[in-house]
Amino acid sequence: MAREVIMPKFGFTQETAEIVRWLKKAGEPVEAGEPIAEVTTDKVNMEVEAPTSGILADLRYHEGDVVPVTEVIAYILAPGEQAPEPAEVAQSGAPAPSVVETVASPAQEQSQMAVKATPLAERIAREAGLELQGIQGSGPSGKITRRDVEAVLSRQPGGKVRAVPAARRLAREAGVALTEVMGSGPDGRVQSADVQRYLASRQAAAVETTLAAPAKAPQPAPMTSVTVESIPPMAFQAVPLTGMRRTIAQRLQKSAQDAPHINLEIRVDVTQAEALRAKANRQRSETQPKVSLTVVLAKACAWALKRNPYLNAWLQSTPQGEQILLLQQVNLGIAVALDEGLIVPVVRQAETKGLLQLAQEIEDLSQRARQNRLRPEEVADGTFTLSNLGMFGIERFTAIINPPQVAILAVGTVRKEVLADENDQVMIRPMLTLTLCADHRVVDGAVAAAFLRDLKTVLEDPQLMVL
Amino acid sequence: MREITYVEAIREALFQKMSEDETVFLIGEDIGVYGGAFGATAGLIQQFGEERVMDTPISEAGIAGACIGAALTGFRPVGEIQFMDFVTLSMEQLVLQAAKIRFMFGGKAKVPFVLRMPGGSGTGAAAQHSESLENWFVHVPGLKVVMPSTPYDAKGLLIASIEDDNPVIFVEHKLLYKIKGPVPEEMYRVPLSKSQVVRPGKDLTIVATSIMVQRALQAAETLAQEGIEAEIIDPRTLRPLDDEPILESVVKTGKVLIVHEAVKMAGFGGEIAARIAESSAFDYLEAPIRRLGGLDIPIPYNRKLEYHAVPQVENILEEARNLAALKV
Numbered sequence: 001m002a003r004e005v006i007m008p009k010f011g012f013t014q015e016t017a018e019i020v021r022w023l024k025k026a027g028e029p030v031e032a033g034e035p036i037a038e039v040t041t042d043k044v045n046m047e048v049e050a051p052t053s054g055i056l057a058d059l060r061y062h063e064g065d066v067v068p069v070t071e072v073i074a075y076i077l078a079p080g081e082q083a084p085e086p087a088e089v090a091q092s093g094a095p096a097p098s099v100v101e102t103v104a105s106p107a108q109e110q111s112q113m114a115v116k117a118t119p120l121a122e123r124i125a126r127e128a129g130l131e132l133q134g135i136q137g138s139g140p141s142g143k144i145t146r147r148d149v150e151a152v153l154s155r156q157p158g159g160k161v162r163a164v165p166a167a168r169r170l171a172r173e174a175g176v177a178l179t180e181v182m183g184s185g186p187d188g189r190v191q192s193a194d195v196q197r198y199l200a201s202r203q204a205a206a207v208e209t210t211l212a213a214p215a216k217a218p219q220p221a222p223m224t225s226v227t228v229e230s231i232p233p234m235a236f237q238a239v240p241l242t243g244m245r246r247t248i249a250q251r252l253q254k255s256a257q258d259a260p261h262i263n264l265e266i267r268v269d270v271t272q273a274e275a276l277r278a279k280a281n282r283q284r285s286e287t288q289p290k291v292s293l294t295v296v297l298a299k300a301c302a303w304a305l306k307r308n309p310y311l312n313a314w315l316q317s318t319p320q321g322e323q324i325l326l327l328q329q330v331n332l333g334i335a336v337a338l339d340e341g342l343i344v345p346v347v348r349q350a351e352t353k354g355l356l357q358l359a360q361e362i363e364d365l366s367q368r369a370r371q372n373r374l375r376p377e378e379v380a381d382g383t384f385t386l387s388n389l390g391m392f393g394i395e396r397f398t399a400i401i402n403p404p405q406v407a408i409l410a411v412g413t414v415r416k417e418v419l420a421d422e423n424d425q426v427m428i429r430p431m432l433t434l435t436l437c438a439d440h441r442v443v444d445g446a447v448a449a450a451f452l453r454d455l456k457t458v459l460e461d462p463q464l465m466v467l
Numbered sequence: 468m469r470e471i472t473y474v475e476a477i478r479e480a481l482f483q484k485m486s487e488d489e490t491v492f493l494i495g496e497d498i499g500v501y502g503g504a505f506g507a508t509a510g511l512i513q514q515f516g517e518e519r520v521m522d523t524p525i526s527e528a529g530i531a532g533a534c535i536g537a538a539l540t541g542f543r544p545v546g547e548i549q550f551m552d553f554v555t556l557s558m559e560q561l562v563l564q565a566a567k568i569r570f571m572f573g574g575k576a577k578v579p580f581v582l583r584m585p586g587g588s589g590t591g592a593a594a595q596h597s598e599s600l601e602n603w604f605v606h607v608p609g610l611k612v613v614m615p616s617t618p619y620d621a622k623g624l625l626i627a628s629i630e631d632d633n634p635v636i637f638v639e640h641k642l643l644y645k646i647k648g649p650v651p652e653e654m655y656r657v658p659l660s661k662s663q664v665v666r667p668g669k670d671l672t673i674v675a676t677s678i679m680v681q682r683a684l685q686a687a688e689t690l691a692q693e694g695i696e697a698e699i700i701d702p703r704t705l706r707p708l709d710d711e712p713i714l715e716s717v718v719k720t721g722k723v724l725i726v727h728e729a730v731k732m733a734g735f736g737g738e739i740a741a742r743i744a745e746s747s748a749f750d751y752l753e754a755p756i757r758r759l760g761g762l763d764i765p766i767p768y769n770r771k772l773e774y775h776a777v778p779q780v781e782n783i784l785e786e787a788r789n790l791a792a793l794k795v
Contacts, residue, residue, distance in 0.1 A: 164752055165749050165751065165752040166752055166753045185754075191793060192721070194794075
């Protein structure tokens, strides 16, 4: 029996996932449980595993396609078996279409652009005898998806729309064609809320058109051709802003715009912290990972956060307005740099954990972060973030807060410096620069300063951590 | 108000009706000295004597037939079938005689009797002592079918049933016998064919019968903590059915879950679902109508399997949550 491979749902609110790459090609044998595709949600990269052993076939989406969860993305067949509905196979690494030698006319160009569609969309359209030209694509870069084709088909005579009776009544009463309404229920079923939403948006659109109409300027006449010295085009590589990168972009832009950042800097003598680290490492067993300065910092941060609750907080919008949630536990986000962006796995209840346990968890989380194997809940619910660029030799930097958190600590490199002690004697000490970036809506300068002071105190005298 | 159990409420209804009306008598297996298998008639033989609390041989057809004969000659008998399962032995008497006689005589004869019987599973009594057969009688014109879910309704509905001029199949539930509730000491009637909204709500409608009303109420408590307000309706009389409150509720909530213990296949829930679908309430549905009923199997003897064979609170919760999750 041909077995369907579906796009899995990794998170409660996840609706789609993007296929990053096919790890197996059509026609290749696969074992049950073997990863066959890498996909990315907003938060993490995950692997789709083969549900059974057999031959992988009928890859229905290209790399880069955004696919709704539970959609069939491929089939696994027994040897000699055919896929249930032979469809065009989206071959991984298929040869690029040969370059058209002659200069394309604008009409040809347009038609070539219009047929950018997913294989599934193409097949459905072909079976229904529908021309793809003129269909508005909603996929990445205007690609026509199954949903677009089905939306067009549903508007054709005879196209049936799934709708609950209440939605049909509302649509009838308002004189709305159900085919116009996008359904949010199971299998795209139109609920009455969808009709109401449609009515509201139609009203809003009507208002906009009225406002916009008088302002519409006449189209400028096409420019007559001007001979210009030919300039060689700039070479570039286009990287689509998708998946994780897009999420990072959106979140950070919003944070930079919404949160007034204040940045406070403090310099810490880490002689004692380094000594503690060395001691801890002597206590660890061979199987345990080494305790790094980041681990000591994590412990010290948790300690200082428990004393400064306004730094361990979320600023949240509620229907009643915004509110500050002072969080009882410290869920420490540790920023990990990956090739495709930054990810922040979370050490839960860091304040309850010792150095060796923290080291273990941070090592495990960052290792799996680099393998794209974090579970969605492992990047959620952080209350404060630690970002360390010391390994790059960065002296100090500022960071953008990760909302709804209200602060992030930017950690620089440790550098030996010549200092004067209280008796004006010259001494050489390992110094670390910490920059606290905080949301001024929640955190006053003095509150941020008190936190940094506590952090410095405990790092310079780590015995206080037992308090 | 004073609280008594469901079985005490039934005994009190019998006692008060027998005290008031000499034509009322009881007939059944071991209902006299033994007081009935579940104690519903305990002590009544001492009060009213053997002539009005009659023990019979093990013959359900005989009990039903005697009730019909006595009713035709002016009595108001209350028969007891020890377990609802064995009402199957009296089907000819009930379906062909009791239900038809009034019509066959052009309304010149009436057959006023009540046949009480405990149905339902949950006591580990296996497949032949756990049936929920009420819908067999709901299908027969000429019979009335009553299923009380509380001590208050048990007393009020039993008195109203005894006073009704038609044959009434009065279905009790073994697990309900021990539940307590407020019951007035004086005689009162709960009218037949009046469905009752036992809990108001706005997010979904739960139509439940007999013990499922209690389970739905329990589920509704949990749902309320989750912000879901379930409206619970107990039809109380299954035939003739008062469907107005159900249809009104569906118009209000747009979502409906029907729960009964009897096997779902061809169960009473199908009738409710059909009435909604046939009425103007259909146009207010936000989701397909859902039914929870017994599995399509005889009740197992194994207690764990028995538990899972019929709807439980957790099943109601799951269905209700799914319905409530749909946007309106």
